[in-house]
Amino acid sequence: xxxxxxxxxxxxxxxxxxxxxxxxxxxxxxxxxxxxxxxxxxxxxxxxxxxxxxxxxxxxxxxxxxxxxxxxxxxxxxxxxxxxxxxxxxxxxxxxxxxxxxxxxxxxxxxxxxxxxxxxxxxxxxxxxxxxxxxxxxxxxxxxxxxxxxxxxxxxxxxxxxxxxxxxxxxxxxxxxxxxxxxxxxxxxx
Amino acid sequence: xxxxxxxxxxxxxxxxxxxxxxxxxxxxxxxxxxxxxxxxxxxxxxxxxxxxxxxxxxxxxxxxxxxxxxxxxxxxxxxxxxxxxxxxxxxxxxxxxxxxxxxxxxxxxxxxxxxxxxxxxxxxxxxxxxxxxxxxxxxxxxxxxxxxxxxxxxxxxxxxxxxxxxxxxxxxxxxxxxxxxxxxxxxxxxxxxxxxxx
Numbered sequence: 001x002x003x004x005x006x007x008x009x010x011x012x013x014x015x016x017x018x019x020x021x022x023x024x025x026x027x028x029x030x031x032x033x034x035x036x037x038x039x040x041x042x043x044x045x046x047x048x049x050x051x052x053x054x055x056x057x058x059x060x061x062x063x064x065x066x067x068x069x070x071x072x073x074x075x076x077x078x079x080x081x082x083x084x085x086x087x088x089x090x091x092x093x094x095x096x097x098x099x100x101x102x103x104x105x106x107x108x109x110x111x112x113x114x115x116x117x118x119x120x121x122x123x124x125x126x127x128x129x130x131x132x133x134x135x136x137x138x139x140x141x142x143x144x145x146x147x148x149x150x151x152x153x154x155x156x157x158x159x160x161x162x163x164x165x166x167x168x169x170x171x172x173x174x175x176x177x178x179x180x181x182x183x184x185x186x187x188x189x190x
Numbered sequence: 191x192x193x194x195x196x197x198x199x200x201x202x203x204x205x206x207x208x209x210x211x212x213x214x215x216x217x218x219x220x221x222x223x224x225x226x227x228x229x230x231x232x233x234x235x236x237x238x239x240x241x242x243x244x245x246x247x248x249x250x251x252x253x254x255x256x257x258x259x260x261x262x263x264x265x266x267x268x269x270x271x272x273x274x275x276x277x278x279x280x281x282x283x284x285x286x287x288x289x290x291x292x293x294x295x296x297x298x299x300x301x302x303x304x305x306x307x308x309x310x311x312x313x314x315x316x317x318x319x320x321x322x323x324x325x326x327x328x329x330x331x332x333x334x335x336x337x338x339x340x341x342x343x344x345x346x347x348x349x350x351x352x353x354x355x356x357x358x359x360x361x362x363x364x365x366x367x368x369x370x371x372x373x374x375x376x377x378x379x380x381x382x383x384x385x386x387x388x
Contacts (some may be wrong), residue, residue, distance in 0.1 A: 026236055040255055046234045062254060065284060068276030075245030075277075082374065083256025105242035108370035122334035139309070 026051035027117065027190065028158025033062065034166045039085040040065060042073035046092035048184040053090070070095035074102035077113045086169065089115045093137045093178070095129065103144040106174045109167030113174040115146070124186035138178060146174040147188045152181045193310070194331060194344055196355035200220050200294050203354050204265065207228040207292070211263070214344065215381065218366075219246040219266025221296050221301045227265060228366035234380035238366045240375055241349055244273030244374055247291050251281050254289035254348075257381070261288050268295040268309045268353070275318060281349050282323030290343045290350040291319070295329075306357060319351035327351040 029052050033041065039179075041056045042065045043049060057064045067073050071091035080087040094118055108112050121127070121134025138148050147167060151160045161177055168175040208216070211231065218227045220239040227236055237253075239246055250264035271278075271293045281289065297310035300304035309315060314339050319327040326346045330353065338353055367373055378386035 040252060055312070063284075065251075065255075068279055071245070071278055072248045072274070072277050075242060075248035076273075078242075078245070078374075079249035079252025079254075080256050081252075082249070082377050082381070083215075083253040084378070084385065085252075085256035087252060101240055102245055105239070105245065107372065108241065109374045110371040111374065 001137045004175075012055065022157055025154040026055065027163050028072045031087065032057075032058070032158060032162045032165060032182075033114050035077045036162070036169070037086055038062060038088050038165070040076065040080045040087035041074055041090065042067050042087060042160050043090035044068075044070050044073075044092070044095050046090070046095075046186065048092070048179060049090045049116070052176035069143040070098040071102040074106060074113065075109075078105060078109060078111050081111050086112070088165070089113065091115065091117055093117055093119045093121060094133045095121065096137045096141055096176070097133050100140060100144055102175060103146060107145040110172040111174075112160075112172050114159060114168040115176040116164075116179065117176055118179045118180045118184055120187070121181075123181035126179065126186065126189050139177050141174075148176050148178060150180065171185040194289075194355070196296065196357050197331070198333065198336065198352075198354060199228055200296065200356035200358055201229060201361045203331040203336060203356060204294065206336065207265070207343060210340060210344065212261070212344070214263050215218040216266045217246055217250045217253065217262070217266075219264070219270040221267055221270070222296075222361075223267050224272075224366055225295065225361065225364045227365040229361070232366055234376045236366070237269050237377050238368070240368050240370070243270055244347045246270055247274055247277040247281060250291060250354070251277070251284060251286060252349070254286040255284065258286075258288055262286075262362045263343065264289070264291045265298065266291070267294055268293055268297060268307045268315065271315055272308055272313070277353070278319050278324070282319075285323065285325070285349060287348045288383065289348045290346075291324075291342060292354070293351075293353045294295060294356050296356050298358055300358070310355070315353045316351055319349075324351045326347045328353075330354045342365045 121130030254262040
């Protein structure tokens with residue numbers, strides 16, 4: 001989705017921004033990536049990550065790597081870490097299902113892998129086809145040994161992502177941050 | 191198109207490639223490529239996959255981007271490559287100059303009963319790699335072709351892709367280390383030294 005559409009979503013009445021609302025949470029994530037020396041940023045686009053992807057693409061310190069499917073980013077994280085670089089994987093909740101078998105390799109090899117997952121299929125969703133994988137995202141990731149952190153408010157995104165990245169690299173495991181649709185705003189089909 | 195029967199021996203082909211590896215880093219796709227590589231040259235700078243089917247080329251990409259001064263060779267099988275065909279497109283977009291993806295193509299799923307793969311049924315992996323933006327891509331059928339291809343695997347500007355057509359002739363299993371964390375740690379220590387555990 002384009003940024004104009006993202007802005008429109010943020011004005012929508014179903015957006016769940018509370019008193020801690022922040023329109024700069026993608027910038028907060030970007031600062032964490034810079035601070036934590038993340039060099040390879042893999043993604044299958046989601047509207048919720050559109051601004052972050054733009055920021056990453058404009059920064060020569062990190063390489064933006066678009067994928068054809070999310071599991072590619074899991075495998076790439078193993079190679080990046082073998083070579084001494086840090087990577088992070090961005091996706092929408094529907095993509096988490098594509099990663100399941102490849103996450104077995106991350107668990108077996110103890111590879112650090114932060115994953116930032118923007119949720120669809122929950123807060124004010126219009127499209128029923130998004131709901132099944134949305135409901136399964138946290139249990140499926142948990143079943144594969146991924147530590148799951150959730151964030152419901154924009155003002156808490158930056159600190160949660162910072163904590164997740166530290167947890168992933170300090171303890172060598174996969175850690176997912178699920179960013180609620182409440183933060184992003186439900187996609188409008190009109 | 192008439193099918194051309196593979197004639198090359200996989201063990202000899204892999205041994206011929208690794209004989210001149212120098213300081214190259216090697217990612218081994220699961221199954222027979224692991225046994226071939228372990229038989230030829232069991233180095234700590236080999237990362238052997240015992241799972242993660244479809245991920246070998248992407249591991250090679252992450253490694254090649256992290257280590258731009260080192261040559262990275264992914265040596266995998268045709269079934270494994272077919273499961274991650276999209277990764278050829280992703281690599282084509284990134285265009286790492288130091289990456290070579292080599293498929294030991296016996297046109298079979300060798301670990302599960304020698305069922306035919308798509309490469310026996312008309313799918314040409316080198317064509318997919320070429321169309322995805324690989325700088326050099328080809329299919330190797332003969333010993334003479336392999337001889338001209340080996341220097342390309344190490345020196346041609348990447349990404350380079352080669353499908354090496356090999357027979358189904360059985361070879362003794364040579365099993366490398368299989369603990370994933372140990373494989374990762376020994377690779378990182380050999381490559382990064384003390385920084386591996388910093």
